[in-house]
Amino acid sequence: MPSYPVHQLDQPILDVRHLTVRYGESIALEDITFHLHAGERIAVVGPNGAGKSTLFKVIAGVIRPTAGEVRIYGSHPSHHVCIGYVPQRSQVEWRFPVTVEDVVMMGRVARIGLLRRPGREDRQRVRQALETVGLAEMADRPIQALSGGQQQRMFIARALAQEAELLLMDEPLNGLDIPSQEGILALLDTLREQGVTLMVATHDLDQAARFFDRVMLLNRRLIGFGAPSDVFSQERLQRAYGGRLKIVQSENEQIALGDTCCQEPSFYEPF
């Protein structure tokens, strides 16, 4: 059994300090500083190219930052396996010949250890995870048979099997129909009950405001981080989205038309 760093529980689950990421000449993220406490649920919003995916990949330890640091429970992320990452659905090769159960079992690979086969505990965790997300009956189906919502659920199950404590989800609601979106949002409540800390990238400002404790407004720099009513001020939204966001001021409400490049514009309701 491999060994993992001790979690110092008096430390924040995620502590990001002065994080900068450059790809060659272009700056993806600049001087980002924030921290999260265990059990929080955060939405990360910002226009396309704002660095949301980059931020997640740095936190997950997939990309090395150019400057600054990321700490997980007080130590460097490089050996923590408690960070789950749910990829954008478009980033996944759905024709790969694996079943739903195969994919969820992948979350156990680090804990199973090199040269070993899955044991009874691993199979039990996988079954539990599939039951939690409501995919137990789909366990033996090929992944290409899944609907969009089921695809997201499978990756959430994989993070549960991984025993992830911090879950990074990249646009999990993108392209899903309304019932599927609601199903995923309900599942996020279940995750919170299980004590999983959530960071969710989304295009939808309305959902961000309604379902999350705090929102992070990002456009290469951290433009705002806090309660939705504080962060989504006209001035801040304008700074994040520039001309890409239309804000309409009516009598006693403010309507923002969101980032329109990837989905239907979302209507942002009054606070």
Added chain:
Amino acid sequence: MNLSELLLSPFAYPFMFRALLAALIVSTVCAVIGSYVVLRGMAFFGDALAHTLLPGVALGYLLSGANREALFWWALGTSILASLGIGALTYSARLREDTAIGIVFAGMFALGIALISTVRSYAVDLSHFLFGDVLGVSEAALWRMAIFGGVVLLLVFLLYKEFLVISFDPVLAATLRLPTRHLENLFLILIAISVVVALQTVGVALMVAMLITPATTAYLLTHRLPAMMGLATIFAIFSSLIGLYLSYYLGIASGAAIVLVSTLLFAIVFLLRRNER
């Protein structure tokens, strides 16, 4: 001549029996590693790798003559170096992957031809590296193929779940803190070894077919990786067997015959599956 005589008589010759064993080893190794090659979209890499062997083999030929054992080691060394070289080139993302591979492989192949052309009798002596010479496999060569092929299969089996994760989801592999880079390099080396094991059977020019055709045929019929590997092995062995018969009775070049049967199988399965949908 009755049927059993028709089927068994070719293998009464020791050289045909050795060819059969060689084809079985190559079929199994290439089908298994080839399943990953297909799923990861590395067909061009496999093709290029086979071609980059030529300068190594040519150099070996110039230095140590037509000694097949020496040439095997030259081929193996070149193959492993080339696979890691192309891998490193792919990591440094300044060029598109297929562009980088194309430039390296054409250049290496040209170097090989240039080296070989300095020797007068090259057309005869090295043609079996280009097109394979399964009927000329020696017992020693058979042992080398069995040992190296066995190592490839063993490692694919032992590292099954790790190779599955790095192939399906490299980001997950990184968050699980798997030694991704080392696993990737090991995987490239396994392809390199497989290519050298298969070299004498089908040669450089048809290598890619051994890697991808049976695996792709199997892919059309199953939704699980182990089943894909198993079916691919069956298709590859069947193609090798029928190919050797065709070669024996019709006098067709053995490597080409094997690849043609394999391609025909693919075409049949492809058409059947297409009509089903």
